[in-house]
Amino acid sequence: MSLLRVIDLAKHYGTGGGFLAGGREKVLAVDGVSLSLARGETLGLVGESGCGKSTLGRLILRLEEPTAGKIFFAGEEITAWTGKRLRELRQRVQIVFQDSYSSLNSRQTVGAIIEEPLLNFGAGKKERQKKVRELLATVGLEPELVSRYPHEFSGGQRQRINIARALALKPEFIVCDEPVSSLDVSIRAQVLNLLRELKKEFGLSYLFISHDLAAVSYLADRVAVMYLGKIVEVLATRRLLDDARHPYTRTLLAAVPVPDPRQREVCQEVIKGEPPDPAKHPKGCRFHPRCPGAIDVCRRTEPVLEEVNEGHLVACHLD
Amino acid sequence: MHINYWEHATTSVQGRIGGALLGAVLVAALIGPIVAGSADLPSRDIFHPPSAAHPLGTNDFGQDVLGLLLAGARLSLTVALSAGLLTTVLSALVGAGAVMTGGLWDRVLMRFTDVMLAVPSVVVIIVIAAYLRLNPVGLILLIALFGWPGTARVIRARTLTLVGRTHVLAARTFGAAKPYLLYRHILPDLVPLLLVGFLQSARRAVFLEAGLAFLGIGDPTVVSWGIMIQNALRFYYMEAWVWLLLPPALAVAATILAFNLLGNSIEQAVDPRLRRLHTKGVANA
Numbered sequence A: 001m002s003l004l005r006v007i008d009l010a011k012h013y014g015t016g017g018g019f020l021a022g023g024r025e026k027v028l029a030v031d032g033v034s035l036s037l038a039r040g041e042t043l044g045l046v047g048e049s050g051c052g053k054s055t056l057g058r059l060i061l062r063l064e065e066p067t068a069g070k071i072f073f074a075g076e077e078i079t080a081w082t083g084k085r086l087r088e089l090r091q092r093v094q095i096v097f098q099d100s101y102s103s104l105n106s107r108q109t110v111g112a113i114i115e116e117p118l119l120n121f122g123a124g125k126k127e128r129q130k131k132v133r134e135l136l137a138t139v140g141l142e143p144e145l146v147s148r149y150p151h152e153f154s155g156g157q158r159q160r161i162n163i164a165r166a167l168a169l170k171p172e173f174i175v176c177d178e179p180v181s182s183l184d185v186s187i188r189a190q191v192l193n194l195l196r197e198l199k200k201e202f203g204l205s206y207l208f209i210s211h212d213l214a215a216v217s218y219l220a221d222r223v224a225v226m227y228l229g230k231i232v233e234v235l236a237t238r239r240l241l242d243d244a245r246h247p248y249t250r251t252l253l254a255a256v257p258v259p260d261p262r263q264r265e266v267c268q269e270v271i272k273g274e275p276p277d278p279a280k281h282p283k284g285c286r287f288h289p290r291c292p293g294a295i296d297v298c299r300r301t302e303p304v305l306e307e308v309n310e311g312h313l314v315a316c317h318l319d
Numbered sequence B: 001m002h003i004n005y006w007e008h009a010t011t012s013v014q015g016r017i018g019g020a021l022l023g024a025v026l027v028a029a030l031i032g033p034i035v036a037g038s039a040d041l042p043s044r045d046i047f048h049p050p051s052a053a054h055p056l057g058t059n060d061f062g063q064d065v066l067g068l069l070l071a072g073a074r075l076s077l078t079v080a081l082s083a084g085l086l087t088t089v090l091s092a093l094v095g096a097g098a099v100m101t102g103g104l105w106d107r108v109l110m111r112f113t114d115v116m117l118a119v120p121s122v123v124v125i126i127v128i129a130a131y132l133r134l135n136p137v138g139l140i141l142l143i144a145l146f147g148w149p150g151t152a153r154v155i156r157a158r159t160l161t162l163v164g165r166t167h168v169l170a171a172r173t174f175g176a177a178k179p180y181l182l183y184r185h186i187l188p189d190l191v192p193l194l195l196v197g198f199l200q201s202a203r204r205a206v207f208l209e210a211g212l213a214f215l216g217i218g219d220p221t222v223v224s225w226g227i228m229i230q231n232a233l234r235f236y237y238m239e240a241w242v243w244l245l246l247p248p249a250l251a252v253a254a255t256i257l258a259f260n261l262l263g264n265s266i267e268q269a270v271d272p273r274l275r276r277l278h279t280k281g282v283a284n285a
Helices: A053-060 A083-090 A110-120 A125-138 A143-147 A155-167 A185-202 A213-219 A237-243 A247-255 A261-266 A296-300 B005-011 B013-036 B065-101 B103-118 B121-132 B136-163 B166-173 B178-214 B225-233 B241-270 B272-284
Strands: A002-013 A027-038 A042-046 A068-073 A093-096 A173-177 A205-210 A222-227 A230-236 A306-309 A312-314
Touching: A002 A053, A002 A205, A027 A053, A027 A068, A027 A205, A027 A230, A042 A053, A042 A213, A053 A093, A053 A173, A053 A205, A083 A093, A093 A155, A093 B166, A110 A125, A110 A143, A110 A155, A125 A143, A125 A155, A155 A185, A185 A205, A185 A213, A205 A213, A213 A222, A213 A237, A213 A247, A222 A237, A222 A247, A230 A237, A230 A247, A237 A247, B005 B013, B005 B241, B013 B065, B013 B241, B065 B103, B065 B136, B065 B178, B065 B225, B065 B241, B103 B136, B121 B136, B121 B178, B136 B178, B166 B178, B178 B225, B178 B241, B225 B241
Parallel strands: A042 A205, A042 A222, A093 A173, A173 A205
Antiparallel strands: A002 A027, A002 A068, A222 A230, A230 A312, A306 A312
């Protein structure tokens, strides 16, 4: 059974304007996304900046209200949960944000930051202090650091603090919203390894959002590729290099730096054009203005996400 | 790292002068009645020029001007601080409350704020105060009632940017309730803004209290700088105007200046643009 299931989820901005806003353009940040995630699985979500990855993550966390669609978590529909039930859900679903500094309150000590989720759910003082030290040790930080402030740490350490805080409530599922994008390359691997170990240790499931295919393929079991608010391809990570079919996925793959210079001529398919404006959707397939192999039908009708192989979904007319 | 507002206020020239002035008025208000005794007792010794017994002379009723001045400081500061505090609390409740409740409430509260902002408050305060013959407590309430909208708007704008911050989002994901969110993660970042709002409303209250008393609308049984100024003007053809008019006029000016300077120094700490101008000015001087 899937832990998380999202059906036709959509988030449109700019629709609720006043009567003077009249014909304002809608930004279709997320536009009819369906995906599912099994317990213990890591699903990578890849796409350019502004394609709606983070919005999707926030919708799943119920930080924003979806315009349409349904979200199921552990078999229950959580789309409209409020109040007490939403608070209960908060214990099971957590998030790690991209910006490790701004996601910590710079006026609080590390101890107070990690303690806060526990405080919200009424843990006693002794218990909280013990737990905070445990959590710091879990993410590889000295428990003696509890009284320090966020600005005293490096980016990697701060991200560890964020992870510790996310773990405080023993969640089942964590949305990792570009957790390593703002980190130094040398620190990235450490944090990715930490996430991988924690997953094993606590039996976590991740939705790993990133624009970095390399990071995603290191951690994820399956990869979903997003373009302009839509999922264009879903497939297993180990088949990514060989079986990826969607032209967008292929260009993303081509953009991953290859360490060996002798193999570099392989990446011929470099993407054309600018990332599109999410408010101005091209007619037909959303990718067609930048697609190297666009044909007539791509300009007219939008392709549907279809299963081409077992567990491999693609939305492209060229198949 | 966050700016240390207190440090900035105490090290800037404006902050120091403002603090010293306000401190002086505060001390005067606190110890004045003890030093000067009951000043408003009339005596036969009228229009006495400054002397050892009466350092600032006496007025047409034979009352000691220094004693009146100190008693006036008490009223002025009481009105300033209470009206300032009440105004700030009201504006914070409306401004931050509008954001936290959101949606319809936000719109209703902010449109009400717009309406209140459109009201010419000084004129309305004069009319209401004259009609109701308010005592100082009533005056404080009245000033607060018409003082909050400007600050409320600023606070709403700031709160809007604060609730979008990642650490506030993060706090929401681990189940923080709205009041907790407001108190723990938003209010601390509003403090400098609230402080500036407080000082501005306090300054306004000093002006309004003295102004209303000057117009003869205040409570005539309470000693006020405004009444002293009005009284002094009746004797401008006599030599006595010097010691009757100057002390209360300078006291009002000094108190307003003190609130202004303190407010400026904190505003500079809050607004980096102003701060740069400030430090440049210091460097050039």
